[in-house]
Amino acid sequence: MRIALLSLLLLLPLTAAAQIDASSATLDSQQELKELRARLDKIEGAPLKASLSAFNPAMGMAIDLAYEHQKDDQGAFQFRAAELNVEAPIDPFLKGWAVITGTNGNSPTTNGGTPTVDIEEAALQTTSLPYNLTVTGGRLFASMGRMIHWHDHELPVTDRPRSIDSFVGGESRADGLEVSYLFPTDTYINATAGMYDKLGADNTRQDPAGMRSLDQFTYLGRLNTYEDIGDDHSVELGVDSAWTPKRFVTSATNPAAQTRKNTWRTLSGVDFTYRYQPAQGGLYRGIVWGTEILQNDERRFDANNNPTCRVNAYSGYSYIQAKMGPRLRPGVLVDLAEGLDQARQLTKTYSGFLTYDVSEFQRLRVVYSRQMDNIPGSRQANIVALQWTGVMGHHVHGFRDR
Amino acid sequence: MKKELLALTLPLLVAALAVKSQAAGTLRVVATVPELVDITNRIGGSLVKVDGLAKGTEDIHQVVMRPSFVTRLNKADAVVFLGLSVEHAFLPGLLDVAANPKMRQDPATQGCVGTGCIDTSEGLSVLEKPDTLSRAQGELHPQGNPHYNIGPDLGPLLARNIAKGLARIDPGHAADYKRNLKDYLAELDPKIALWRKWVSPLKGLKAVSFHKDVCYLGRFTGIDFVDTLELKPGVAPTPTHLEALVREMKEQDIKLIVREQQYDPKVCQWLADQTGAKIAVIGTMANAFPGSETFEKISERNLKALLAAVGKGPS
Numbered sequence: 002m003r004i005a006l007l008s009l010l011l012l013l014p015l016t017a018a019a020q021i022d023a024s025s026a027t028l029d030s031q032q033e034l035k036e037l038r039a040r041l042d043k044i045e046g047a048p049l050k051a052s053l054s055a056f057n058p059a060m061g062m063a064i065d066l067a068y069e070h071q072k073d074d075q076g077a078f079q080f081r082a083a084e085l086n087v088e089a090p091i092d093p094f095l096k097g098w099a100v101i102t103g104t105n106g107n108s109p110t111t112n113g114g115t116p117t118v119d120i121e122e123a124a125l126q127t128t129s130l131p132y133n134l135t136v137t138g139g140r141l142f143a144s145m146g147r148m149i150h151w152h153d154h155e156l157p158v159t160d161r162p163r164s165i166d167s168f169v170g171g172e173s174r175a176d177g178l179e180v181s182y183l184f185p186t187d188t189y190i191n192a193t194a195g196m197y198d199k200l201g202a203d204n205t206r207q208d209p210a211g212m213r214s215l216d217q218f219t220y221l222g223r224l225n226t227y228e229d230i231g232d233d234h235s236v237e238l239g240v241d242s243a244w245t246p247k248r249f250v251t252s253a254t255n256p257a258a259q260t261r262k263n264t265w266r267t268l269s270g271v272d273f274t275y276r277y278q279p280a281q282g283g284l285y286r287g288i289v290w291g292t293e294i295l296q297n298d299e300r301r302f303d304a305n306n307n308p309t310c311r312v313n314a315y316s317g318y319s320y321i322q323a324k325m326g327p328r329l330r331p332g333v334l335v336d337l338a339e340g341l342d343q344a345r346q347l348t349k350t351y352s353g354f355l356t357y358d359v360s361e362f363q364r365l366r367v368v369y370s371r372q373m374d375n376i377p378g379s380r381q382a383n384i385v386a387l388q389w390t391g392v393m394g395h396h397v398h399g400f401r402d403r
Numbered sequence: 404m405k406k407e408l409l410a411l412t413l414p415l416l417v418a419a420l421a422v423k424s425q426a427a428g429t430l431r432v433v434a435t436v437p438e439l440v441d442i443t444n445r446i447g448g449s450l451v452k453v454d455g456l457a458k459g460t461e462d463i464h465q466v467v468m469r470p471s472f473v474t475r476l477n478k479a480d481a482v483v484f485l486g487l488s489v490e491h492a493f494l495p496g497l498l499d500v501a502a503n504p505k506m507r508q509d510p511a512t513q514g515c516v517g518t519g520c521i522d523t524s525e526g527l528s529v530l531e532k533p534d535t536l537s538r539a540q541g542e543l544h545p546q547g548n549p550h551y552n553i554g555p556d557l558g559p560l561l562a563r564n565i566a567k568g569l570a571r572i573d574p575g576h577a578a579d580y581k582r583n584l585k586d587y588l589a590e591l592d593p594k595i596a597l598w599r600k601w602v603s604p605l606k607g608l609k610a611v612s613f614h615k616d617v618c619y620l621g622r623f624t625g626i627d628f629v630d631t632l633e634l635k636p637g638v639a640p641t642p643t644h645l646e647a648l649v650r651e652m653k654e655q656d657i658k659l660i661v662r663e664q665q666y667d668p669k670v671c672q673w674l675a676d677q678t679g680a681k682i683a684v685i686g687t688m689a690n691a692f693p694g695s696e697t698f699e700k701i702s703e704r705n706l707k708a709l710l711a712a713v714g715k716g717p718s
Binding site for chain 1: 458465468469473500502507637
């Protein structure tokens with residue numbers, strides 16, 4: 002009994018020490034937990050490390066350069082465009098974007114050699130309207146046709162095909178309002194209705210700034226649909242018509258004479274796209290075949306704005322572009338354009354092109370075009386163009402221009 | 404005339420009611436990649452109808468925007484996506500035109516914003532966050548490496564985020580989603596434990612991949628991915644880079660090349676011939692190969708391919 006008591010007395014300090022160790026460990030853990038909690042509170046409670054510039058729009062720029070060598074051994078370096086785009090949501094219901102383009106004007110599609118800085122697009126678009134409706138307003142590229150609303154640097158060839166360039170007047174730039182409706186069906190069907198001052202960047206038929214009556218605006222209707230044919234093939238079809246009910250044309254030789262009757266114009270089109278895009282490898286392999294046909298029906302005027310006759314002219318292009326791996330995209334394009342004043346005058350352009358995508362943001366292209374027409378005395382033209390395009394920052398033209 | 408009108412109107416009304424009742428009973432979900440389709444089906448069960456976008460054989464950076472995807476997104480109640488801008492090639496552009504107020508393009512993240520968005524990267528410990536953001540470094544993902552869907556241990560994260568998202572959108576069935584999640588994890592967790600045993604021979608092995616998309620797979624297997632065939636992410640291999648890579652592989656005795664199935668087999672074979680390394684072909688999405696349509700199957704197949712390339716088998 003005495004031994005047992007002695008042992009207990011001897012063990013007591015050890016037990017106490019163990020208890021002290023355990024309680025100090027608990028204290029350590031609690032202290033550590035407390036510190037961690039304090040650090041977490043600091044992190045969670047800290048303001049977001051973002052400056053007010055986080056609300057600035059996404060920006061990007063496409064720089065498009067070319068060297069073009071034409072008939073008579075004449076060539077020129079062309080600073081075709083520096084296209085600055087800014088885009089951002091405005092509020093939960095609206096987004097906006099602007100495309101500002103500078104060019105030295107050497108390109109055949111620009112302002113006769115005059116350096117220009119121009120607002121190509123500045124538009125607002127709704128993002129959450131009910132009933133699958135989207136409204137776009139401002140300066141925009143009207144949703145006509147397929148290639149008609151592509152920016153120049155997005156085209157498969159260096160120069161805009163003559164068929165759309167002469168009939169539309171460059172890109173489908175327009176000041177106005179568009180409403181589009183996505184049908185709530187399993188098949189993709191989209192309808193667009195638009196009302197604009199005029200349609201076409203280089204279209205000089207209407208004064209873009211002048212006031213006009215409702216029958217002098219241009220009205221567009223477009224319907225397009227798409228169908229997958231199996232996993233790898235798809236077709237897309239669009240039909241549209243732009244109608245300008247009336248225009249007033251004042252004669253240059255007799256300012257008192259103004260032509261008002263029979264001045265309506267329709268520019269109608271059909272576009273068809275076939276795509277072979279095998280799922281294996283995504284965009285790396287495939288074929289795109291695109292065709293677009295336009296019909297222009299309008300009363301024409303001579304150089305002095307005196308009326309001539311109504312002309313019904315047709316134009317169109319067809320191109321095939323193959324995708325052979327991640328870098329190479331060869332293709333051919335055939336373009337036919339009747340004269341707007343004389344439908345019997347036909348200009349044919351045959352082009353072969355090879356695009357080399359150095360990366361997703363840099364592209365080299367060589368294009369050979371042979372242009373001929375049936376105008377007596379005119380010569381055939383052979384054009385070789387080398388194009389170099391680079392994209393900085395965020396520069397995407399989206400689903401419509403895919 | 405009235406009868407004809409009635410005859411015409413009745414079927415339309417019945418059809419409209421049928422569509423409405425279907426919409427009321429079933430959640431319409433779009434998932435961007437096949438493994439998300441698989442897991443959403445497992446979590447949602449009969450309560451959801453899931454449509455996919457990418458097939459699984461593509462390069463996820465190059466998935467084509469098809470208008471048929473627009474109609475799917477237009478009618479969807481939710482979109483399940485990987486996030487971290489990996490779907491940048493197709494999801495933002497599609498959301499932009501889908502006219503669905505529940506899911507809109509988020510320009511800041513190239514993802515989705517709205518009540519219908521289910522981002523499966525929430526809570527992910529993101530690897531390879533870039534130090535600097537410059538296109539001179541290739542096609543960088545600003546938020547870090549987004550290819551976590553091929554990390555075999557990350558299936559539970561995908562599943563939990565999907566269950567959480569579905570419960571948020573359809574709170575009336577939250578208990579069902581929770582139960583389905585529990586069942587799925589009860590199946591997946593033992594498999595992950597088994598896969599961990601399989602990959603023990605791979606630990607410390609040095610390898611190169613075609614694209615910089617294998618860090619999560621590397622973390623799970625212990626494989627040290629030291630370089631890529633691509634010069635920079637998204638920039639195709641150049642001759643100079645490949646020559647340097649051959650020297651590097653010889654110096655470091657690297658004997659494994661991992662080729663993602665969508666990338667060029669020829670250049671990998673050339674590299675293998677030069678270095679004596681073996682090639683393992685993996686998928687970066689479910690359904691990349693026949694019979695690999697689920698997360699479990701593609702994970703298992705990828706691990707078996709890695710083991711086979713180094714002369715080992717699952718044990």
